[in-house]
Amino acid sequence: MAEHTVTTTWKEKMAFETDNPLGHSAIIDTTEENGGDASGLAPKAMMLSSLAGCSGLDIVALLKKMRAEVEDFKMVVKGELTEEHPKYYHTVWVDYHFTGNDLKEDKIEKAVNLSVEKYCGVMEMFRKFAEVKIDIHFHKK
Incomplete structure (x- = not known):
């Protein structure tokens, strides 16, 4: 079973630095x-x-396999x-925007x-506590 571990360290005031299994870090504030200082x-x-990143990674990989190029996404x-x-997201809207001259x-x-229905694990986690609404937009260049 796969596991992920992150370490999050208090820096000052309300700021924290968190890492990620790929070795990168970010500031949370x-x-x-x-x-806080709104520094992160x-x-x-x-x-x-995270929701956008997870789904976006799926979509880019799938579009590459399908040979369906887009100029912008x-x-x-x-x-x-x-x-x-505790305040949490009860409704989430994800709008996907694709731009190009010859969009498939x-x-x-x-x-x-x-991505939405099968591959994106973050999407599935969100569905446990929020209604997730999806819309796809096509833009000609």
């Missing part, structure tokens, strides 16, 4: 109104980034938090659906 990434927003992920503590829309949709 909060806003000035919450005692916010923990809950990092979860949205981005994801916009928005999460709506509950009102009460059927293959792109298939790649997105495979």
